[in-house]
Amino acid sequence: MRRRHHINFGSCRPCRFALAIGMALLSPMAWAPAAAAPAKGAASAHRPKAASFGLCADQMLMMLADPSQIASLSPTARGPLSAYAQRAKAFPINRGSAEEVIASGAKLLLQSDAVSPTSAAALRQFGIKTISIPMANSWPEIDAMVRQIAHELGQSARGEAVIKNMHQRLAQLHPTSPTNQWPSIIYYRPDGGGAGAGTFVDISLKAAGFRNLQSLWGPPQWGGIPAERVLRQPPDAFAVSYFDTSNNGTSILRRNPLLWGQARTRPIIHVPGKYWNCGSPLLVDAVELLVAERRKLIASPTYRASSSRASLSRSQRPSP
């Protein structure tokens, strides 16, 4: 069963980390062109005013639109999972109803996560264009998604800038070592699900130079690796996420004593949920964090010991 990858929202939390790492690099993508934007309320026909329902839609709207184009955002935009939680404070918040969108004069609705399908359907009937943010689970899909949304917002140039910037940063981050020397990793969400092939988490892990065991072993999509497999072939590291909205991000590992036996002796990388709440250019922040963690991991003595043991055992095995 596929799972929603970003479900929780709650009280707002300052995202200093995001600002610290991301703002300098993000600024050419999102803020610099906004300075040249027309005055507030002057959203023109080819740059329509837009509202958003759902976190992914909120982020894309803030990323691509001029501030004057933003009619309202959903409450999740200010929540702890939002990459732009601070920035969202400047904009009105909607409660996901059609009335608010109509009254705000928005001509476009971006929606994600199917938060209010009926409201979106109602708005379509009233001539308000409704765009569902497509699920993007590969870099080309993310490019296409950004292009489409930027086009709808009349911000194609900014869209292209965002895409270009994303690929430049990814290229810089791309590990130089061969794939078989990458450390292996298993990702768990607090609910026990993971991320296999065909997920944006998988592409982020790969972009950072990790071998995602779930994409090799299955299951694909958002299921999780059964504990049995983990005991048989423990990874070099575990990744967990959503500890910022869950009581305990490592809870899935702690709940199962056998898993915890494996996990406590290995590095556990905590990725803030706001870095990968959906397949968007913001994933680069997650990749950046993962690359930093990977460097630390490779430098650690335990990893070097275990990897040499592993290569030793591999070399001792008779080759087919």
Place this chain on the structure above:
Amino acid sequence: MTCLTLTNVHVPIGSRTVLRDISFRASGGEFIGLVGPNGAGKSTLAKALASLLPTSSGSININGQCLTQFSPKDSAKNIAYLAQGDIVHWPLSARSIVALGRRPHIDAFGSPSRADQAAVDRAMQRAFVGEFTDRDVTQLSGGERARVLLARALAVEAPIFIADEPVGALDPRHGLNIMALLREEANRGVLVITVIHDLALATRYCDRLIALRDGELADDGPPHQVLSPRGMAAHYAVEGHHAAHDGQAFVLPWRPL
């Protein structure tokens, strides 16, 4: 004068034929008791007469017209049926229960006419339940509720009155009252047919008894004939005590044979 004719009536329940080859004639003014041991088919016959059960062969005619040709409403107007027990599912007032007896005479969404109201009053008077008019029937005693339900059946003012064990669960006083009431109905020209287990009441009040045994008509005649010592032995396998009081004969089941 109402005339009821049964000719070779067979009544199935499911795949089993419960009544076989029942034939008799009855006319208005008669008070007929259906007697016989448990499982003989008395209640089944009562239901078949009220057209609540279909016959598989044979015919039931009222005044020469076959019962199956009656619409539900016509059959309801001609045959009043008093079911066994005293079920009332909601705490309705006594008068609204009795008024249900006029339903066959009223259009589906019509309201009772003055004549209907008069019939309800008459029925309540006859069954001595006038005092309960606004009382919740579920708060009445069993005997009182039985009288209200009897009044409901009387309110139909049908020429044929079928009752399934109307005195089954009543104390002697209420039992006597109800039998007297049914007797009075018969005297008025109504054909009254009642399933009855109390043989003393049956011999005292009924003109005629029809005995059923294993789904067949075993005997049909005046009470002293049907419940003669031989009849008591044949129908119930008991010895009866035959006696008379106030010049009226009666029989009491005395000991099993």
Place this chain on the structure above:
Amino acid sequence: MTHPSHPAAGLIRPVRQSSLCVGLLLLLGALMLASLNFGYVDIDQSDLIRAAFGLSDPSTNMIVQQLRMPRMLLAVMVGMSLGASGAVLQGLLHNPLAEPGTLGITGAASLGAVIAIYFGFAATTPLSLPLFAMTSAGIATLLLLFVARDNGRTLTLILLGVGISGVSVALTSLAMNLSPNPWAVSEIAMWLLGSVRDRTFQEVNLAAPFILIGLIMLMACAPSLDILSLGEDSARSLGLRVGRLRILAIGGTSLAVGAGVAVSGSVGFVGLMMPHLIRPLVGHIPSRLILPSAIGGGALVLAADIVVRLIAVGPELQLGVLTSLIGTPFFIYLVISLRKRMA
């Protein structure tokens, strides 16, 4: 022998049915006007009146005429079908706990709707949504009557309802699992809780004809239900066509509840509460219960829908959550008071 009577039987004097209906209609009318007032955008009174006649600015007109009005109408229609079918089912089954929700009819209708939505039938043929919901509601009702015929005891029926609900939930979960839509789980979960938010005349038009026919069929049950309170044999001896009554009751319930669920999800316990509140006012006469229960049901759902809009914090509370919050204690109270009476 069961004599489930209202706890307040005898204490409350019956009132005339016509004056009761007029009173309830006035209440409903007031709530309808009030409901236009509440939403997510503040619209002042004079603007509201102008917008109702299309004389305000286009966006206000649209909000009032094409969002608040259909929402109001749907709340009323859904409430009416629940109230009426509750009254009819209680009369038909002689069971004071009967209502579309407790008997699993709502759950079955939801299953039908879920199948229609998540396998794409509803997208290609909008009419398939109410049709699927009504069909599965009909199947559940048929099953109930089939069992109730031989054994209409309160407990048996409620347990059967639990069974039907359980099967519906299981199959709904299966449909969610098999659905090609990745958001199906959260979408269905929210939808099942019931809401009339942001519905338009498209939904009203889809449901209204069926709800109307269903309500007419339910009303047509009225005279038969009275004689049915004497038990089936006595009722038939008074000319009741049992088959016809069953068709009217099953058909009416399936159409009204199914079409309502198709556009609003499941709104629980309205069919339980309304007949109970009305019953002592009409002297417990089943036929006089249906119309007031329908009007009262409309008023109750509309009032609940106003309340969920008034709670202006966070995401909107689902309508069905609110009615269940009120209805569940009511249900438990009824079970306890019935048990006391039967003991």
